[in-house]
Amino acid sequence: xxxxxxxxxxxxxxxxxxxxxxxxxxxxxxxxxxxxxxxxxxxxxxxxxxxxxxxxxxxxxxxxxxxxxxxxxxxxxxxxxxxxxxxxxxxxxxxxxxxxxxxxxxxxxxxxxxxxxxxxxxxxxxxxxxxxxxxxxxxxxxxxxxxxxxxxxxxxxxxxxxxxxxxxxxxxxxxxxxxxxxxxxxxxxxxxxxxxxxxxxxxxxxxxxxxxxxxxxxxxxxxxxxxxxxxxxxxxxxxxxxxxxxxxxxxxxxxxxxxxxx
Amino acid sequence: xxxxxxxxxxxxxxxxxxxxxxxxxxxxxxxxxxxxxxxxxxxxxxxxxxxxxxxxxxxxxxxxxxxxxxxxxxxxxxxxxxxxxxxxxxxxxxxxxxxxxxxxxxxxxxxxxxxxxxxxxxxxxxxxxxxxxxxxxxxxxxxxxxxxxxxxxxxxxxxxxxxxxxxxxxxxxxxxxxxxxxxxxxxxxxxxxxxxxxxxxxxxxxxxxxxxxxxxxxxxxxxxxxxxxxxxxxxxxxxxxxxxxxxxxxxxxxxxxxxxxxxxxxxxxxxxxxxxxxxxxxxxxxxxxxxxxxx
Numbered sequence: 001x002x003x004x005x006x007x008x009x010x011x012x013x014x015x016x017x018x019x020x021x022x023x024x025x026x027x028x029x030x031x032x033x034x035x036x037x038x039x040x041x042x043x044x045x046x047x048x049x050x051x052x053x054x055x056x057x058x059x060x061x062x063x064x065x066x067x068x069x070x071x072x073x074x075x076x077x078x079x080x081x082x083x084x085x086x087x088x089x090x091x092x093x094x095x096x097x098x099x100x101x102x103x104x105x106x107x108x109x110x111x112x113x114x115x116x117x118x119x120x121x122x123x124x125x126x127x128x129x130x131x132x133x134x135x136x137x138x139x140x141x142x143x144x145x146x147x148x149x150x151x152x153x154x155x156x157x158x159x160x161x162x163x164x165x166x167x168x169x170x171x172x173x174x175x176x177x178x179x180x181x182x183x184x185x186x187x188x189x190x191x192x193x194x195x196x197x198x199x200x201x202x203x204x205x206x207x208x209x210x211x212x213x214x215x216x217x218x219x220x221x222x223x224x225x226x227x228x229x230x231x232x233x234x235x236x237x238x239x240x241x242x243x244x245x246x247x248x249x250x251x252x253x254x255x256x257x258x259x260x261x262x
Numbered sequence: 263x264x265x266x267x268x269x270x271x272x273x274x275x276x277x278x279x280x281x282x283x284x285x286x287x288x289x290x291x292x293x294x295x296x297x298x299x300x301x302x303x304x305x306x307x308x309x310x311x312x313x314x315x316x317x318x319x320x321x322x323x324x325x326x327x328x329x330x331x332x333x334x335x336x337x338x339x340x341x342x343x344x345x346x347x348x349x350x351x352x353x354x355x356x357x358x359x360x361x362x363x364x365x366x367x368x369x370x371x372x373x374x375x376x377x378x379x380x381x382x383x384x385x386x387x388x389x390x391x392x393x394x395x396x397x398x399x400x401x402x403x404x405x406x407x408x409x410x411x412x413x414x415x416x417x418x419x420x421x422x423x424x425x426x427x428x429x430x431x432x433x434x435x436x437x438x439x440x441x442x443x444x445x446x447x448x449x450x451x452x453x454x455x456x457x458x459x460x461x462x463x464x465x466x467x468x469x470x471x472x473x474x475x476x477x478x479x480x481x482x483x484x485x486x487x488x489x490x491x492x493x494x495x496x497x498x499x500x501x502x503x504x505x506x507x508x509x510x511x512x513x514x515x516x517x518x519x520x521x522x523x524x525x526x527x528x529x530x531x532x533x534x535x536x537x538x539x540x541x542x543x544x545x546x547x548x549x550x551x552x553x554x555x556x557x
Binding site: 013039076144173174175177178179181182200201202203204206207208219229230241243244245246247248249250251254255 | 315330373391459460461462463464465467468471486488490492494521525526530531532533534535537539540541542543
């Protein structure tokens with residue numbers, strides 16, 4: 001479904017050039033969930049944005065990307081934008097503050113010239129567990145979890161096959177996170193969606209995905225199945241350290257932490 | 263050493279801080295908002311965790327102790343006592359002495375808590391000099407010593423650096439250095455490492471942990487992260503809707519009884535768990551009512 005070969009992303013030029021993604025290759029099959037984990041600055045979000053075609057004006061992107069049989073060029077086709085949708089991290093920043101939920105949800109449908117927009121909006125809201133009374137509210141009138149549900153509904157309205165999830169729950173309380181993760185899992189089952197999930201939270205990735213890549217300094221350090229992750233079958237010291245750290249505070253383990261510098 | 267510290271040292275067994283029936287109310291045009299409703303606890307020389315979701319009143323509790331409740335907020339308590347001083351009725355001068363010198367606070371994001379136009383060294387020195395009569399030379403010496411103590415490898419360079427020149431983890435170590443240098447007996451840390459990567463987070467906490475145990479201080483650690491609090495602290499208060507739902511020893515969190523605590527624990531995805539549906543927290547209004555009747 002998704003095939004990326006030797007992706008490189010460089011921001012800036014000459015001496016100020018910053019090589020954010022280095023030789024990244026990955027493959028995601030249809031109906032799978034693929035996780036990208038790493039610490040801040042590891043390039044995981046940049047891979048996602050490069051795939052979505054959000055970087056072409058601000059960075060130089062090279063490499064082969066194929067999605068659903070379509071080889072991606074500088075300008076993404078309209079049908080690509082319909083089939084591939086994205087959910088962003090911050091539900092506060094990614095919804096227009098002066099648009100009602102109804103406007104937010106109907107805009108992508110209008111852009112893609114879909115029919116029966118009103119029914120689609122109501123159906124999408126229902127699908128994410130919000131009743132029709134939310135249609136004419138503004139983002140500031142609903143909670144963070146409800147906002148993230150609206151973001152998911154917005155991604156669903158064009159009936160995509162692939163959804164790119166950029167830290168979809170890291171701004172949410174854990175009880176709300178559970179609701180949103182359950183929602184994403186159900187939608188995947190019902191619609192056969194393919195997910196690429198970016199997260200710094202190993203437990204969230206273990207819960208959602210089948211395969212994951214660990215990134216560091218722009219490169220993929222290791223690709224493994226979630227089963228291997230659960231059983232701590234990791235060959236790379238960097239991954240092992242991330243695993244240890246995600247288990248909680250252990251004073252003795254911390255002294256053994258290494259710097260994995262650039 | 264400040265007089266506050268010496269008095270505290272002489273009565274090791276009594277608690278450093280007593281909070282009894284603390285209420286924080288905000289009066290808004292649409293009526294009063296009860297942010298904290300009858301919280302009571304005592305803090306000794308230990309690491310006490312306060313855990314809760316957003317809006318649980320955990321930060322408001324921390325701020326009320328230091329008299330940092332935002333304007334418009336009303337703080338009431340049967341007792342709010344630090345080392346024999348009634349914090350509710352202390353005058354401004356006493357409060358200035360206690361803030362930093364007796365109780366110090368570490369905030370979430372060093373980017374916003376450090377002065378961007380002042381070097382790191384000068385800011386730490388300032389924190390020291392406000393609470394002591396020592397010379398500037400001594401202040402500089404102590405500052406460099408403190409930067410070394412928080413595991414900063416090149417203290418001289420960091421001393422001269424501005425906050426934007428250091429990383430997030432380094433910034434939070436600098437905050438710890440600044441809060442520690444007046445030798446307070448209590449540190450209130452409000453989500454001190456939530457903005458950091460997980461490995462950096464643990465390294466910063468290790469620095470804090472070592473200093474707290476070496477100096478025999480008390481720590482109030484406020485966080486939304488149950489796993490982190492359970493593994494880092496000695497004792498935990500679980501807050502919801504401005505009230506303490508349950509109190510337990512950190513190593514016994516897994517056996518917690520209260521349905522809210524159980525609900526929070528169950529809705530966390532686990533590394534070793536399955537991909538089944540996560541349990542969803544069902545909030546019961548009775549959790550809040552029953553307690554109000556008791557108090």
